[in-house]
Amino acid sequence: MPANRRPRARAEKRDEIVAAARALFVADGYEVTAVSRIAAEAGVTTNTVYWYFADKDHLLVAVLEQLLAEALTRYESVVTQPLSEKILFAVGELSSMHALVDTVHSRRASSPVIDEWHTGFHDLADALTRADLPGENAEAASAIIAFVVEGLLTHPGDEAGRRAIVELLVSRLVSG
Structure with a gap:
């Protein structure tokens, strides 16, 4: 059973990062929104964002x-x-x-x-x-x-x- 929890938590964390990026990109714009700010809004570290997305452009595509x-x-x-x-x-x-x-x-x-x-x-x-x-x-x-x-x-x-x-x-x- 524990094997099922981890993928769900991972998907939820990814969704939280995308939601934070979406809110910031729409409100403030892509160019001025730093990945570190997205991470803070999502409640994760900047490195965690890069664990899920190769770069800011991949996050924008998500x-x-x-x-x-x-x-x-x-x-x-x-x-x-x-x-x-x-x-x-x-x-x-x-x-x-x-x-x-x-x-x-x-x-x-x-x-x-x-x-x-x-x-x-x-x-x-x-x-x-x-x-x-x-x-x-x-x-x-x-x-x-x-x-x-x-x-x-x-x-x-x-x-x-x-x-x-x-x-x-x-x-x-x-x-x-």
Whole structure:
């Protein structure tokens, strides 16, 4: 029986470190959050953080994976909605973590683990939109959607403006 307790405690400790990192990354930003501060918030030593994560970038990826899993659970509420609603959902989700989106984009050139996560995220986003796009131009249309979503994160405007942009985009992409 004792063999079962240790893995559970290890998983719980990892989850506590990820939760502390998530709270600090979202509140204060990735760049200014030291691993030692994450460790203190999680109630562990800095060395313990490095026992679970190779570096701060790997910890960020764990936070991103957790955020993505939660967003995908919420996505179930719009999966049967029109493409414009799915895109607006994505904009809303990403807007709430805009600083982390910026961090991913700025760090991907210097961090293979973040670049790999970013590529996988875009592959998933493409897969979620392609089913709603017409045949031969689906790949290009999906890329255009990604560019518009990223543009709306940089220049958010108001909800009516975002909706108008997304609805125009979808009408043009779907009608050909």
